[in-house]
Amino acid sequence: xxxxxxxxxxxxxxxxxxxxxxxxxxxxxxxxxxxxxxxxxxxxxxxxxxxxxxxxxxxxxxxxxxxxxxxxxxxxxxxxxxxxxxxxxxxxxxxxxxxxxxxxxxxxxxxxxxxxxxxxxxxxxxxxxxxxxxxxxxxxxxxxxxxxxxxxxxxxxxxxxxxxxxxxxxxxxxxxxxxxxxxxxxxxxxxxxxxxxxxxxxxxxxxxxxxxxxxxxxxxxxxxxxxxxxxxxxxxxxxxxxxxxxxxxxxxxxxxxxxxxxxxxxxxxxxxxxxxxxxxxxxxxxxxxxxxxxxxxxxxxxxxxxxxxxxxxxxxxxxxxxxxxxxxxxxxxxxxxxxxxxxxxxxxxxxxxxxxxxxxxxxxxxxxxxxxxxxxxxxxxxxxxxxxxxxxxx
Amino acid sequence: xxxxxxxxxxxxxxxxxxxxxxxxxxxxxxxxxxxxxxxxxxxxxxxxxxxxxxxxxxxxxxxxxxxxxxxxxxxxxxxxxxxxxxxxxxxxxxxxxx
Numbered sequence: 360x361x362x363x364x365x366x367x368x369x370x371x372x373x374x375x376x377x378x379x380x381x382x383x384x385x386x387x388x389x390x391x392x393x394x395x396x397x398x399x400x401x402x403x404x405x406x407x408x409x410x411x412x413x414x415x416x417x418x419x420x421x422x423x424x425x426x427x428x429x430x431x432x433x434x435x436x437x438x439x440x441x442x443x444x445x446x447x448x449x450x451x452x453x454x455x456x457x458x459x460x461x462x463x464x465x466x467x468x469x470x471x472x473x474x475x476x477x478x479x480x481x482x483x484x485x486x487x488x489x490x491x492x493x494x495x496x497x498x499x500x501x502x503x504x505x506x507x508x509x510x511x512x513x514x515x516x517x518x519x520x521x522x523x524x525x526x527x528x529x530x531x532x533x534x535x536x537x538x539x540x541x542x543x544x545x546x547x548x549x550x551x552x553x554x555x556x557x558x559x560x561x562x563x564x565x566x567x568x569x570x571x572x573x574x575x576x577x578x579x580x581x582x583x584x585x586x587x588x589x590x591x592x593x594x595x596x597x598x599x600x601x602x603x604x605x606x607x608x609x610x611x612x613x614x615x616x617x618x619x620x621x622x623x624x625x626x627x628x629x630x631x632x633x634x635x636x637x638x639x640x641x642x643x644x645x646x647x648x649x650x651x652x653x654x655x656x657x658x659x660x661x662x663x664x665x666x667x668x669x670x671x672x673x674x675x676x677x678x679x680x681x682x683x684x685x686x687x688x689x690x691x692x693x694x695x696x697x698x699x700x701x702x703x704x705x706x707x708x709x710x711x712x713x714x715x716x717x718x719x720x721x722x723x724x725x726x727x728x729x730x731x732x733x734x735x736x737x738x739x740x741x742x743x744x745x746x747x748x749x750x751x752x753x
Numbered sequence: 754x755x756x757x758x759x760x761x762x763x764x765x766x767x768x769x770x771x772x773x774x775x776x777x778x779x780x781x782x783x784x785x786x787x788x789x790x791x792x793x794x795x796x797x798x799x800x801x802x803x804x805x806x807x808x809x810x811x812x813x814x815x816x817x818x819x820x821x822x823x824x825x826x827x828x829x830x831x832x833x834x835x836x837x838x839x840x841x842x843x844x845x846x847x848x849x850x851x
Contacts, residue, residue: 394762418812418846419762419800435796455799 364750368397371742382728403492413487436516460523467527473535491546503543522572537561562597578626600702604651614644632681643705652680666697690734703746718744756841767794784827816843
C-alpha cells in the first residue's frame with residue numbers, strides 16, 4: 360500500500376500530514392516542538408523513517424532533532440534518550456554546534472562578507488535553513504546554514520563539520536544578505552554522482568562541487584540581476600531556489616529574485632524561461648517527478664509586497680520546460696488572497712500521478728493529486744508555513 | 754541545592770518542569786550554575802550561552818533576588834539566597850514579540 364508523509368515546518372512548530380496513495384483523507388500530527396520555528400524537515404531516501412528537523416529560535420539558537428520512527432518520536436542526535444551524559448558526566452550536546460572552520464589545515468581563514476550597507480561584516484552562525492540527507496550514506500546529512508555555509512554530519516547529526524571550501528572560494532567578501540538573511544537555502548545532491556552537489560545562496564548565487572565538497576565553482580553564467588552593480592557578475596545574484604528532476608540531473612530550473620531560469624549543462628550556463636508568467640518574481644520552483652519538462656512556480660508580487668498578484672493564488676505549470684506557462688487555479692482561492700509561498704515550501708511526490716504540495720504564509724497546505732489540475736487544502740489554519748517536504752512511502 | 758527557573762521553550766527542550774534543581778561544586782557563580790545545568794541537561798548547550806564564546810545569548814537575561822545579573826561578570830557570585838535555595842535564579846527570554 361503506497362502512501363505519503365508530508366513534513367511541514369512552520370513558525371510555531373512542525374506538523375506531519377499522512378495519507379494513503381489516493382491523497383484524499385489526511386491525518387494530522389502536531390505541533391511537534393511547539394513554539395519553535397521549524398525551518399526545515401527532510402527524510403532520508405535510504406531509510407524513510409529517518410527524518411531530520413531544524414528547530415531554531417532567535418532567542419535560544421539552533422537545535423537539530425532526529426526521528427528514527429517516521430516522526431512519532433524525536434531526539435537530539437547528540438543526546439539520545441538514556442545517553443544524556445558522556446563518560447564521567449561529560450556533557451554532549453554537540454548536535455547543536457555549528458562552528459565555522461578556521462583551521463589552517465582544513466579550512467580557509469574566515470573572511471568577512473558584505474553587509475546590507477556595503478560594509479564588510481564577520482560571519483555569524485544564525486540557523487540551519489535546509490537539511491539534506493545523503494542519497495548514498497545512511498548517516499550522512501548536509502546542512503545549509505545562515506550565515507551562508509555548508510555543513511556535513513557523517514554520524515547521523517551528532518556532530519557537524521563545515522565544508523569550508525565553499526566559503527573559501529574567495530568570493531565571500533562579495534556575498535551579501537537578502538531580506539531573509541545571508542542563507543544557504545538549497546542543497547541538491549546528484550543521484551548519479553555522489554561527488555557532485557549543487558547549492559544556492561541568497562545573495563551570492565549558485566555553486567557546484569564535483570569533488571564531494573572540497574572545491575566549488577560559481578555557476579551563475581547567464582544570470583542577469585539589475586539590482587547589483589554588475590548585473591552579470593560571477594557572484595552576488597539572489598537565487599531563491601533551484602530544482603532538479605532526479606532522473607535528469609544535468610537539467611536545473613531556478614527561481615531567481617526576478618527571472619525563472621533553466622540550465623541544460625549542470626549549471627554551467629543559464630537561459631531565461633520566464634515566458635508568459637504574470638511576474639517572474641517568486642520563491643518556489645519544482646519539477647514533476649516523472650515528466651522532467653514539467654515545471655511549477657508560484658509567481659509573487661514584488662519588490663515589497665511579497666504576496667500573490669491580484670489576490671489570486673495561482674500555481675503556474677509549464678509542460679515545455681519553461682517559457683509557456685498555464686495558470687492552475689482549480690481549488691485555489693481566486694479572490695482576496697494575499698499569501699506568500701516561501702522557497703522551501705513546495706514539494707512533489709513520486710506516485711504514479713505526481714502529487715504537488717505547497718504551504719503558505721497563511722498556514723494553508725495545499726495538495727494536488729493530479730499534477731496540478733485540481734487542488735485542495737489539507738489544512739487551513741497552521742502557523743505560517745516555512746517549508747514543505749513529502750516522502751513517498753511504498 | 755540551586756533552584757533555576759527556565760523559560761518555557763527550554764523546559765520543553767529539556768523535558769523538565771518550570772524549575773530545576775542542581776548541585777554546584779565550589780563557588781556558586783553564574784558560570785558555575787550554567788555549567789552545572791548544561792552538564793545535567795546537555796540538550797541545553799548552546800541555547801543559553803553561545804557554544805563557542807560562552808557568552809549569554811542576547812535575548813536572554815538572568816535575574817536573582819530581583820536584581821538583573823545579565824551584565825555581571827559570569828564569575829560574580831550569586832546572592833546567598835540563591836546559594837541556599839531560598840530564591841531561584843531566573844533565566845528569562847526577552848519580551849520581543851514572536
